[in-house]
Amino acid sequence: MSMIEDIKRDRALGTAPKYGSWSWSGGRDDLMLSTNGGGRVYVMGFCRKGLNSAQPMFQIKGRGMVKAIDALTTYQVGDGTARGQAEADKDPSVYRMDISGVDHPDARRIARVPDMEAALLAAEELANALEAYNRGGAGPLTGWQDVEDALAAFRKATGAA
Incomplete structure (x- = not known):
């Protein structure tokens, strides 16, 4: 698939272009990436992961934020079916927890910027x-x-x- 086809797919599945451009917003304790139009749609936020870490969260079809590490990560090893930490822990083919990506259209769009x-x-x-x-x-x-x-x-x- 070409980059143009990937862009079209992820624009259709992710945060709709009708909401306009994205920018960083929030306050000193709640940084998020959100749209500038359409009532501020959250694209990516962050939440605590363990005692000393954080993880990004993405919205799925307007139903609220989903934690990326917990539910959306893909792994460098394994058969490719595990999504998120809980599934990877149960999947014997995932013998290393090295993350290869985040299975979300907006995450793919961000990673594709370069x-x-x-x-x-x-x-x-x-x-x-x-x-x-x-x-x-x-x-x-x-x-x-x-x-x-x-x-x-x-x-x-x-x-x-």
Whole structure:
């Protein structure tokens, strides 16, 4: 699946784009990531985990916050079916508790930011190459090769190559 397909899937399943952009909010004792519009929808919050740790929480279909480590984590080892610490503890195929991800669309969206930045930078190079070609700043062959190179870089960055 390409990054573009992943983005479309996670936007459809996660916090709806209709709520607008996200920002950090809260007070000195309750930091959270929430939407700026639509009545402030919580995207990610935090809660205590044990005596000295914390864990992120994500909303699932507007039904409240779900603790990521307890219910949403995936693991580097095992058959891939365990979700969360309780399931991993019961699954004999999970013999190490090294987390590989958080099975939630908003968590995947957050983790994908560096790849999305690379794709956006590649898209800017593509737009610049198209603009330069359109202006006729370079000879037709050289200009078109720049466009093709920029398009290849964009496809590579999005996993569509």
